[in-house]
Each structure stands twice: as structure tokens, then as C-alpha cells.
Amino acid sequence: MRRTLLLVTTSLSLSPVLLAPLPALAQETQAAPAPADDEDDDDFHRNRGIVVTAPFVRDLSILAGTSELTGDDLSREARSQIGDALTKLPGVSATSFSPGASRPVLRGFQGERIRVLTDGIGTIDVSNTSPDHGVTVEPIILDRIEVLRGPAVLLFGGQAVGGAVNAIDKRIPREVPEEPFHLDALATYGSAADERSIGASLDVPLTSKLVLHVDGSYRKSNDLRAGGFVLSPGLRAEQLETAAEEREEGNLDEAAEAEELASLRGRIPNTGTETYSFGGGLAYIGEGGSFGVSGSYYNSLYGVPARPGAGHHHGEEGEEEEAGGEEEEGPVTIGLDQIKVDFRGEVFLPGFFETLRLRAAYADFKQTEFEGDEVGTVFTNQGIESRLELVQRERGGWRGASGVQYVHRDFSAIGAEAFVPPNVTEQLGIFTLQEVRSGNIEIEGAARYDKVNVQSQVLGIERDFDSYSFALGLAYLPTDQLRIGVNLNRAQRAPAAEELFSNGAHIATQAFEIGNPDFTTEKSWGGEAYVRWSTPDVTMSLTGFYNRFDDFIIDVPTGLEEDDLPVFQFIQNDAKYYGLEAEASVVFARAGGFRFSADGVADYVHASLDGLGPVPRIPPLRLLGGLEAQSDTLDLRAEVEWFDDQQRNANFETETAGFTLVNASASWKPFGASRGVTLIASANNIFDVVGRRAASFTKDFAPLAGRDFRISAKFSF
Numbered sequence: 001m002r003r004t005l006l007l008v009t010t011s012l013s014l015s016p017v018l019l020a021p022l023p024a025l026a027q028e029t030q031a032a033p034a035p036a037d038d039e040d041d042d043d044f045h046r047n048r049g050i051v052v053t054a055p056f057v058r059d060l061s062i063l064a065g066t067s068e069l070t071g072d073d074l075s076r077e078a079r080s081q082i083g084d085a086l087t088k089l090p091g092v093s094a095t096s097f098s099p100g101a102s103r104p105v106l107r108g109f110q111g112e113r114i115r116v117l118t119d120g121i122g123t124i125d126v127s128n129t130s131p132d133h134g135v136t137v138e139p140i141i142l143d144r145i146e147v148l149r150g151p152a153v154l155l156f157g158g159q160a161v162g163g164a165v166n167a168i169d170k171r172i173p174r175e176v177p178e179e180p181f182h183l184d185a186l187a188t189y190g191s192a193a194d195e196r197s198i199g200a201s202l203d204v205p206l207t208s209k210l211v212l213h214v215d216g217s218y219r220k221s222n223d224l225r226a227g228g229f230v231l232s233p234g235l236r237a238e239q240l241e242t243a244a245e246e247r248e249e250g251n252l253d254e255a256a257e258a259e260e261l262a263s264l265r266g267r268i269p270n271t272g273t274e275t276y277s278f279g280g281g282l283a284y285i286g287e288g289g290s291f292g293v294s295g296s297y298y299n300s301l302y303g304v305p306a307r308p309g310a311g312h313h314h315g316e317e318g319e320e321e322e323a324g325g326e327e328e329e330g331p332v333t334i335g336l337d338q339i340k341v342d343f344r345g346e347v348f349l350p351g352f353f354e355t356l357r358l359r360a361a362y363a364d365f366k367q368t369e370f371e372g373d374e375v376g377t378v379f380t381n382q383g384i385e386s387r388l389e390l391v392q393r394e395r396g397g398w399r400g401a402s403g404v405q406y407v408h409r410d411f412s413a414i415g416a417e418a419f420v421p422p423n424v425t426e427q428l429g430i431f432t433l434q435e436v437r438s439g440n441i442e443i444e445g446a447a448r449y450d451k452v453n454v455q456s457q458v459l460g461i462e463r464d465f466d467s468y469s470f471a472l473g474l475a476y477l478p479t480d481q482l483r484i485g486v487n488l489n490r491a492q493r494a495p496a497a498e499e500l501f502s503n504g505a506h507i508a509t510q511a512f513e514i515g516n517p518d519f520t521t522e523k524s525w526g527g528e529a530y531v532r533w534s535t536p537d538v539t540m541s542l543t544g545f546y547n548r549f550d551d552f553i554i555d556v557p558t559g560l561e562e563d564d565l566p567v568f569q570f571i572q573n574d575a576k577y578y579g580l581e582a583e584a585s586v587v588f589a590r591a592g593g594f595r596f597s598a599d600g601v602a603d604y605v606h607a608s609l610d611g612l613g614p615v616p617r618i619p620p621l622r623l624l625g626g627l628e629a630q631s632d633t634l635d636l637r638a639e640v641e642w643f644d645d646q647q648r649n650a651n652f653e654t655e656t657a658g659f660t661l662v663n664a665s666a667s668w669k670p671f672g673a674s675r676g677v678t679l680i681a682s683a684n685n686i687f688d689v690v691g692r693r694a695a696s697f698t699k700d701f702a703p704l705a706g707r708d709f710r711i712s713a714k715f716s717f
Contacts (some may be wrong), residue, residue, distance in 0.1 A: 090602075114165065161524055192684075556616065620658065690706075
């Protein structure tokens with residue numbers, strides 16, 4: 001049945017009330033038809049539709065920019081950080097700060113403008129505050145990852161103007177297994193970093209309505225190997241110039257050290273990782289609804305690559321000399337851990353409302369930055385996020401959902417480089433979503449109001465912000481295969497505490513960061529137009545988008561130095577982003593039990609600050625094409641991914657050279673499609689090229705992995 005929706009969303013922010021995440025929006029992905037092996041997948045967790053926290057609206061066209069990573073694709077692409085697992089999806093790049101810290105970049109947006117969620121609730125870590133902070137999500141134990149772009153993401157808060165990434169785990173069971181127990185496990189080895197990982201989850205029905213879940217994972221990797229010189233040509237030239245100067249002055253040891261850095265190939269120093277996690281959940285699933293709770297622990301230790309020539313000092317000039325000479329600093333490593341408790345509930349109702357849904361989470365997060373063996377700075381974050389939603393019963397082609405969302409964040413940084421003072425953020429939201437249908441016309445709308453309070457008692461500053469966000473979508477379906485649509489949105493985002501209060505040296509990013517407590521609300525107008533075609537053998541999608549910002553908040557290099565570190569100043573300036581995303585898949589032949597298909601992805605972003613030039617760290621034009629042969633038991637794939645040069649650079653930003661990656665993979669089910677065993681082998685970056693992501697702060701001295709052979713074994717019983 002065709003549907004049309006008029007969505008309205010609203011949000012406020014005050015005191016801690018455990019409210020729940022927005023389950024509502026969902027849509028069947030209009031991607032290539034599911035391979036035959038997915039059709040017989042015996043994993044009872046499998047849900048073939050995109051479900052953004054719950055299956056309320058499965059064909060909501062406002063989710064025009066939705067894609068997902070699941071099944072064997074997720075097993076093959078899983079990396080230590082969720083950002084690096086998603087980069088082959090349209091419109092997606094990654095910050096790639098290090099193997100232990102990489103956050104998604106959507107349509108050129110990162111940081112505060114991208115929400116990373118677990119089952120519709122924020123991760124409640126500090127990964128949004130800085131690119132060196134890891135995301136507390138372990139990809140190898142996930143069921144799937146959903147990527148949302150476009151107007152729909154305002155349902156998760158006005159700050160998610162760039163998009164949202166929703167990681168779906170299994171910790172609160174959604175179904176009762178029919179068998180005595182259900183086990184999912186994945187083990188992987190990757191050669192580029194000598195990476196070893198294993199993860200497993202177990203679901204046991206204690207009664208016909210009560211399900212117990214337990215899971216755990218472990219991952220360890222050594223320093224990552226690059227395909228050539230570790231340093232970019234510009235940095236190599238700097239080091240060779242330094243070596244010549246030091247040698248001329250008679251400092252032979254310093255000259256030799258600079259020459260060694262310039263010639264460094266292969267392993268990228270201080271990029272090893274070690275991560276483990278475990279969790280457990282219990283859920284009651286009955287005819288009148290379901291309730292579940294889970295607890296989890298995540299721990300990670302990873303290295304932060306250092307920029308050659310960067311330095312800093314903690315005290316006043318001359319203190320080192322008085323203490324008997326300058327002491328060499330050790331490598332920077334980051335250790336983080338998080339304890340998290342999650343709750344999800346659903347009650348079926350009579351009358352006008354069909355369902356009451358609740359989703360809530362509490363997390364206690366701690367991150368320690370080490371300089372050698374010494375503790376540098378400790379970050380802590382205690383947070384609550386919750387959503388409560390009432391879903392309307394469909395009547396005469398009209399359906400909808402309304403609810404509230406609450407977020408509480410208590411952040412603190414202690415140490416010599418606590419560049420952000422302790423602060424508390426509270427946000428309370430009220431929203432409503434509505435859909436109306438009329439023949440082959442669909443209309444969707446959304447509106448959201450957020451009230452945000454940000455305060456720092458140490459500074460004696462308290463700020464209140466009122467944010468209003470709206471979206472309206474119109475789709476025309478001339479046939480069952482074709483959808484043509486336009487979405488418009490107006491979004492506002494309150495400044496984050498880091499953008500308001502930062503003022504100090506941040507050693508992990510090797511920058512001196514300065515905020516501005518007088519910032520106003522960031523505002524944007526945006527729109528996208530799309531065309532989608534879907535048949536059993538051909539799917540195509542083309543989306544163009546445009547965003548115009550007033551008072552856009554961004555940190556820019558000033559060219560100055562403080563404490564021997566480059567100064568980055570947060571500013572407000574008008575800006576515009578526009579670009580396109582395209583993807584297609586065509587089944588062109590069937591023979592011998594195989595179906596043969598070709599697919600492709602293209603994306604491009606152009607972003608500028610009015611009067612100041614390009615926005616920094618914007619991904620370049622990217623093209624990806626693949627050929628695949630699929631049968632019930634065997635899947636063979638080869639692909640080429642090309643990145644253009646990025647020559648539109650901000651002041652003090654270096655150019656990024658283009659590169660091409662060639663990859664191949666094979667998935668085999670040795671005991672048949674329904675027997676639950678899959679073996680996966682892949683070769684990534686076969687020609688061992690040096691690749692650097694334009695969106696990365698560390699691109700000039702921490703390139704992407706070189707040639708990487710990976711093998712995985714996946715079990716589902």
C-alpha cells in the first residue's frame with residue numbers, strides 16, 4: 001500500500017526524565033535484491049528491512065538517503081572502528097584519525113553534525129568532541145548498521161544535520177529463538193596490522209516468553225602497515241630540510257633522526273590497538289508487548305600517531321632548563337572504558353494509539369590520555385539519553401507518532417591539558433511525526449523543538465538555546481518501480497560545550513583549541529531531490545542535496561602557535577554545502593546457478609565558507625564499481641574504488657593526492673546456505689598503494705592500510 005506522511009517533530013531540554021528513542025522511521029532499502037544466501041540465512045535476528053529503532057514506517061520516503069551494512073558484507077568490512085566499516089556506502093567517508101579512532105563522515109559533515117547511535121540512542125561517549133576519541137561500538141558483534149542522510153535525521157536532534165549512523169546490536173533480544181539456544185560468532189585475521197579478532201553472542205530462551213542474551217568480543221592489532229612512505233611528500237621534504245639544517249649546525253643525531261623519519265616506510269608507528277567488550281541482556285516478549293534490559297562494558301587501548309615536528313610544553317618557558325634539561329615526551333596512547341545500561345520497552349494499546357515505546361540508556365565513560373607511561377589528561381562523561389514515543393493506529397491512510405526525548409551529559413577533563421572545563425549539557429525534546437497518503441502522491445513532514453542548556457560552573461557561564469527544526473517531503477510514484485521526490489528542511493543546532501568553552505592544548509590532536517562562549521544557534525536551510533528506480537534486477541538511485549548555513553560553527557587554523565602547538569579557533573561564519581550521491585546495481589546474466597551483477601557508487605561534496613574559501617577536510621569525488629557472481633553457497637566479488645585529488649583546501653591545509661584501491665573477496669558456505677557456516681576471504685588494496693583520506697587530521701603521517709589479506713569464519717547456529 002502506498003503511503004504519504006506529514007511529519008512533525010519537536011524537542012525540549014530540562015531535567016532527567018528517562019524518556020525513549022525515536023523508534024519510528026523505517027524503510028525497505030531500495031538497493032540490489034538480496035542475494036540468495038541471505039534468503040536462507042538461519043540467523044533469527046535477521047530483519048530484512050531498515051529499522052530505525054522500530055518498524056513504524058517501512059516505506060517513509062523522507063528516508064531517501066538510507067542504506068545499510070549487514071550480513072556477509074558487514075562481516076567482511078568490519079574494522080576496529082565503525083567509521084572505517086562504512087566507507088563503501090554512498091556519501092560516506094571516515095575521519096581515519098588512527099585505527100583506534102575513526103568516526104563516520106556523511107556528505108562532508110563530521111563531529112557534532114553526525115549522530116552515532118546504538119539502537120536509536122547516542123553512544124554516550126566523547127567521540128563527537130574530537131577525532132582522536134574512539135567510538136564505543138564494536139562492529140563485529142553488530143547485527144547491522146544503518147546510515148541515514150537527509151531531512152529524516154532531524155528526528156534524532158537538530159544537531160544531526162549531516163546524518164546519523166545507527167548500530168543495531170542484539171543485547172536486548174527482539175525475538176524468542178525456536179531452538180534451545182542460538183549462537184552467532186565471527187573470527188577474523190587481517191595481515192596489514194596482524195589483527196586478530198573474535199566475537200560471539202548467545203541467546204537462550206529461558207521460557208516461552210523470556211530470553212537471555214550474552215556476548216563478548218576481543219580484538220588486538222599491531223602497528224598498521226602502509227603501502228609506501230608513511231609521511232606525505234610535503235612532510236618528507238620538511239624532514240629532509242630539517243636534516244640538512246641540523247647537519248650544517250653539527251647536530252648529527254638530530255639530522256639522522258629527521259632523515260630516518262623522511263625515509264620511513266611500512267609500519268606506521270604507534271597505531272596498535274587492543275579492545276574487548278562484553279554484555280548481557282534479558283527480555284520479556286509477550287502478546288501485550290516486550291520489555292528488556294542490558295548491561296555492557298567496553299574497553300580499548302590504542303596508539304595515537306604523532307606528527308613529525310610537532311611539540312608542546314606544559315609549563316612556563318625555562319622550567320625545563322631549571323629542572324635540568326628538556327625531557328623527551330613518550331608516545332601518546334589513549335585508554336578508554338565505558339559501562340552502559342540500556343532499557344527498551346513496548347506496550348500495545350487499544351484505541352487511537354497503537355503502541356507505546358520506551359528506549360533509555362545510562363553510561364559512565366572514562367578516557368585517559370597517556371604520554372609515555374605518564375597520565376596526561378583524563379576525560380569523564382556520565383550521560384543519560386532516553387525517548388518515549390506513542391505510535392498512532394493507521395486510520396484512513398493517516399498514521400503517525402509523537403513523543404519526547406531527553407539527553408543529559410556531565411563532562412569533565414582533568415590534567416595538564418584539560419582543554420575543555422567541566423560542563424553539563426541538558427536537552428529536552430518534543431516531536432510528532434505524521435503521514436498522509438493520496439493515490440500516487442506521498443507527503444511527509446517533520447518538526448522539532450529543542451531546548452538546550454549548557455553550563456560550566458568553573459567558568460561561571462550558562463547558556464540557553466531554543467532550536468526549531470522542520471522537514472517537508474513530497475514524493476510522486478508514477479509506477480510501482482519509480483519514485484521521484486523532493487525533501488526540504490530547516491534545522492537549528494545549539495553550540496556544543498567544546499565549541500563554547502575550549503581553551504587549551506590538546507596533545508592527542510596536537511593542537512591548541514579555542515572556543516567562543518558567545519556563539520549563537522547554528523541555522524540551516526536544506527533540500528534534496530532524488531529519483532529512484534527499483535525492479536528485481538535493476539535498482540538505481542540519484543540524489544542531489546544542498547545546505548545553506550547561517551552562523552556555521554567550525555574550527556579553523558589561525559597560523560599562530562601556543563605552547564608550541566598550532567592554534568585552531570572556533571568561528572561562526574555562513575557556509576554552503578552541496579553535492580550528489582548515486583548508486584546502481586544491475587543483474588545482467590544468470591547461468592550455472594549463479595547470477596552475475598554489476599554495481600557502482602559515486603559521491604561528491606562541495607563546501608565553502610563565505611568569504612573564507614573551502615571548508616577543511618572535505619572528501620573528494622569518489623567512484624566505486626564492482627562485479628559480483630552469486631549463488632546459494634558462493635559469492636565472488638571484485639571492485640575498484642577511485643578517489644580524485646582534493647585540491648580545494650582551506651588555509652594551512654595540505655592537498656590530498658588521489659589514489660585507486662583494487663579489492664577482491666570470496667564468501668563460501670561449505671555446508672549449504674542454511675547450515676550457518678560462512679568462510680570469507682578478501683584481499684584489500686591489492687596493488688599496495690598509499691592512500692590518504694582528505695577528511696582525516698592525520699592524513700599526512702597516518703595513511704590508510706596497505707595490502708591487507710583478511711580471512712573470516714562466521715557461524716550461526
